[in-house]
Amino acid sequence: MTPEQRLLDNLLDMQEAASEAIGFVGGSTPETFERDILTQRAVAMTFVLIAAAASRILGRFPDVASEHPDIAWSTIEGLRNMVLREYGDPDWSLVWDTVQRDLPALVAQLDQLRHPHIQGE
Secondary structure (H helix, E strand, O other): OOHHHHHHHHHHHHHHHHHHHHHHHOOOOHHHHHHOHHHHHHHHHHHHHHHHHHHHHHHHOOHHHHHOOOOOHHHHHOHHHHHHHHHHOOOHHHHHHHHHHHHHHHHHHHHHHHOOHHHHO
């Protein structure tokens, strides 16, 4: 596998996991999410997957972060810590807000990064 393909695969992993998290909470409210352990665990796993892929990208392709500062790479790496802190009892309202506010933008940013010529040409 070429380095470029490896980078694209990791970006796709991040994008798919973020999209899954958005889908998992679709139709929920913050209140129902707070009580739905199955959805909480599913979203938490997507956070771990997103963070792991971001960490692989930053480890293997450090220039990506400096070339794309609009993506909050270090914050994304911290998603894993968000769900693992306090012995697996994260602040679910913060997780909810992240899914609602930040992940749709991340999906769009990753799509643009994976397909740079779609908007520019």
